[in-house]
Amino acid sequence: MSYSVVFHVDLADPARLGLALTNIDNYLNALPEEQFETVMVVNGPAVQLFKTAEAPHAAQIKALQERGASFRLCANALRKFDIARQDLLADCIVVPAGVVEIVQLQQKGFAYIKP
Amino acid sequence: MSYSVVFHVDLADPARLGLALTNIDNYLNALPEEQFETVMVVNGPAVQLFKTAEAPHAAQIKALQERGASFRLCANALRKFDIARQDLLADCIVVPAGVVEIVQLQQKGFAYIKP
Amino acid sequence: MSYSVVFHVDLADPARLGLALTNIDNYLNALPEEQFETVMVVNGPAVQLFKTAEAPHAAQIKALQERGASFRLCANALRKFDIARQDLLADCIVVPAGVVEIVQLQQKGFAYIKP
Numbered sequence: 420m421s422y423s424v425v426f427h428v429d430l431a432d433p434a435r436l437g438l439a440l441t442n443i444d445n446y447l448n449a450l451p452e453e454q455f456e457t458v459m460v461v462n463g464p465a466v467q468l469f470k471t472a473e474a475p476h477a478a479q480i481k482a483l484q485e486r487g488a489s490f491r492l493c494a495n496a497l498r499k500f501d502i503a504r505q506d507l508l509a510d511c512i513v514v515p516a517g518v519v520e521i522v523q524l525q526q527k528g529f530a531y532i533k534p
Numbered sequence: 535m536s537y538s539v540v541f542h543v544d545l546a547d548p549a550r551l552g553l554a555l556t557n558i559d560n561y562l563n564a565l566p567e568e569q570f571e572t573v574m575v576v577n578g579p580a581v582q583l584f585k586t587a588e589a590p591h592a593a594q595i596k597a598l599q600e601r602g603a604s605f606r607l608c609a610n611a612l613r614k615f616d617i618a619r620q621d622l623l624a625d626c627i628v629v630p631a632g633v634v635e636i637v638q639l640q641q642k643g644f645a646y647i648k649p
Numbered sequence: 650m651s652y653s654v655v656f657h658v659d660l661a662d663p664a665r666l667g668l669a670l671t672n673i674d675n676y677l678n679a680l681p682e683e684q685f686e687t688v689m690v691v692n693g694p695a696v697q698l699f700k701t702a703e704a705p706h707a708a709q710i711k712a713l714q715e716r717g718a719s720f721r722l723c724a725n726a727l728r729k730f731d732i733a734r735q736d737l738l739a740d741c742i743v744v745p746a747g748v749v750e751i752v753q754l755q756q757k758g759f760a761y762i763k764p
Contacts, residue, residue, distance in 0.1 A: 420756045449746040516564040525645040526535045530755040533648040533763040631679040640760040641650045648763040
């Protein structure tokens with residue numbers, strides 16, 4: 420079976436993002452032998468938590484990226500909250516629409532978790 | 535692949551409903567060439583946001599309905615919050631149980647998003 | 650089609666847990682003729698709501714268990730919040746990682762609902 424999974428974060432709530440990051444950490448720890456993709460899709464006000472200048476969980480995000488997790492931010496949300504790409508944490512991917520990304524991943528067989 | 539998707543709303547929080555409606559708007563804008571169904575299933579306290587007399591997002595809901603989105607409200611929740619069908623926004627569909635509707639749509643291949 | 654479903658609860662919010670339990674009650678009531686599994690996976694701070702000494706919804710959980718619903722708690726979260734197994738409500742199952750459980754159930758064909 421496939422263990423690929425998309426975690427969805429949309430609130431500008433550092434505690435909720437922290438919970439989602441802990442989810443990913445636990446997930447990766449639990450499956451050391453498996454091959455799969457772990458993606459966090461961030462849309463809505465939550466994109467503000469990925470601005471380099473104020474990112475409350477920058478170190479944890481970087482550590483998860485180094486373990487293979489991918490962070491994808493919604494371009495619509497970045498536009499709405501007036502955030503430029505160069506102001507984002509390193510290695511975050513910008514996708515045209517977060518909701519489309521989530522649906523495409525589910526259609527590819529990814530499970531969906533909303534922390 | 536299928537782009538059909540169900541958005542689930544259950545909190546009586548106008549901001550959260552607004553986020554879900556923006557999700558649908560972005561979704562429809564992103565896929566002008568595709569054929570799919572977009573459904574919002576509303577259960578729990580959120581059904582109160584669909585009473586005509588006080589609906590905080592009535593115009594946006596109507597605009598999305600005109601673009602094909604379907605809004606389906608849980609009869610159990612309407613009973614619990616003592617809301618009559620004639621007091622609801624136009625063209626909202628009442629389903630017997632919101633949770634059953636969500637599961638049936640996923641089994642039909644719809645992706646699930648919880649804003 | 651399969652009506653099996655996993656409900657995911659992670660916040661230490663009694664009202665939100667109550668909403669999820671009502672979801673399960675409505676779900677079971679709606680499908681008296683069907684055979685399926687109903688599972689609640691609890692991770693994150695929500696595990697605190699399952700300590701016998703202070704469980705705000707103990708009676709409702711017991712009633713749903715008697716109707717076949719399964720409650721599965723994340724061992725990572727129990728460790729984090731320093732909760733011993735003997736302090737939990739009766740018949741709750743402890744799983745190694747809540748997020749893995751959720752993904753495995755989805756891969757087995759369960760629908761996912763996040764109340």
